[in-house]
Amino acid sequence: MSYGLLKGKKGIIFGALDQNSIAWKVAEMAHSEGAQIVLTNAPIALRMGEINALAEKTSSIVIPADATSEEDLKNLIEKSMEHLGGKLDFVLHSIGMSLNVRKNKHYTDSNYDFTHKGFDISALSFHKLMKTTYAMDAINPWGSIVALTYIAAQRAFPDYNDMADNKAYLESIARSFGYFYGKEKKVRVNTISQSPTPTTAGKGVKGFDQFIAYANSISPLGNASAEDCAAYTISLFSDLTKMVTMQNLFHDGGFSNTGVSQEVMEKFS
Numbered sequence: 001m002s003y004g005l006l007k008g009k010k011g012i013i014f015g016a017l018d019q020n021s022i023a024w025k026v027a028e029m030a031h032s033e034g035a036q037i038v039l040t041n042a043p044i045a046l047r048m049g050e051i052n053a054l055a056e057k058t059s060s061i062v063i064p065a066d067a068t069s070e071e072d073l074k075n076l077i078e079k080s081m082e083h084l085g086g087k088l089d090f091v092l093h094s095i096g097m098s099l100n101v102r103k104n105k106h107y108t109d110s111n112y113d114f115t116h117k118g119f120d121i122s123a124l125s126f127h128k129l130m131k132t133t134y135a136m137d138a139i140n141p142w143g144s145i146v147a148l149t150y151i152a153a154q155r156a157f158p159d160y161n162d163m164a165d166n167k168a169y170l171e172s173i174a175r176s177f178g179y180f181y182g183k184e185k186k187v188r189v190n191t192i193s194q195s196p197t198p199t200t201a202g203k204g205v206k207g208f209d210q211f212i213a214y215a216n217s218i219s220p221l222g223n224a225s226a227e228d229c230a231a232y233t234i235s236l237f238s239d240l241t242k243m244v245t246m247q248n249l250f251h252d253g254g255f256s257n258t259g260v261s262q263e264v265m266e267k268f269s
């Protein structure tokens with residue numbers, strides 16, 4: 001069902017890799033809610049070509065950008081405004097990657113080259129993106145910027161490795177940049193802390209299958225799906241959430257506020 005929540009709005013969506021990506025679902029829903037969008041991803045991710053099907057489905061174009069490159073970001077924002085015919089109303093940062101996770105480096109034995117690279121991609125890119133849109137005055141007043149995060153920023157989840165640190169930094173950037181963006185340009189900045197979700201990034205974490213089942217059994221509503229996350233993201237892009245900024249918003253079926261569930265208790269009785 002469509003409510004026309006984003007009618008007349010323009011935005012950029014980072015991070016749609018394949019049909020499982022959270023960004024993929026956000027792009028589909030933004031389109032059906034009436035938005036005009038530009039899709040972007042790292043040049044290497046675009047080589048797989050799946051994003052072209054999404055572009056066709058959502059009447060959008062794809063502009064490559066490595067989110068760690070300020071030059072790429074500037075080019076992306078410029079070209080997007082040209083294509084969309086004006087300033088932006090929303091941006092989704094749906095980007096994450098840890099080389100330590102990928103290369104099976106234990107947290108206690110981090111490779112710091114990997115740590116730097118993963119930090120640049122997963123956290124600093126959010127600052128670089130906002131530095132660019134801010135300097136170019138590319139976002140309309142009451143526009144909305146959202147990044148995706150995970151509760152490992154607040155609590156220890158051993159196999160999440162250095163992504164926990166990256167997410168803590170990402171959430172902090174949302175508050176720090178959100179202050180200036182709100183004060184100077186009336187633009188909102190929030191992070192959504194999503195349930196574990198079976199995507200390429202999600203499944204890269206060791207023990208993901210057991211973990212997703214555990215989270216589901218703890219959460220009173222069960223795990224939130226990628227589609228649920230897209231719907232929540234759209235609400236943050238809409239005018240219905242105009243006064244929400246600098247928040248880390250848990251979207252996890254109640255996981256974050258649950259100590260223990262009946263199902264887990266039964267396993268020990």
Ligand SMILES: NC(=O)c1ccc[n+]([C@@H]2O[C@H](COP(=O)([O-])OP(=O)(O)OC[C@H]3O[C@@H](n4cnc5c(N)ncnc54)[C@H](O)[C@@H]3O)[C@@H](O)[C@H]2O)c1
Pocket residue numbers: 014015016017018020021022023041042045065066067068093094095096097121148149150193194195196197198199200201202203
């Ligand atoms: N899947 C989960 O369990 C889960 C839970 C909470 C939060 N998140 C977050 O959601 C976001 C989206 O991840 P997803 O689960 O949809 O997985 P995904 O693998 O589909 O998306 C990750 C994206 O990051 C992109 N990316 C990597 N390096 C990049 C770079 N240098 N420049 C631009 N893009 C780059 C990838 O190409 C990919 O499209 C991430 O921030 C992730 O940490 C995921």
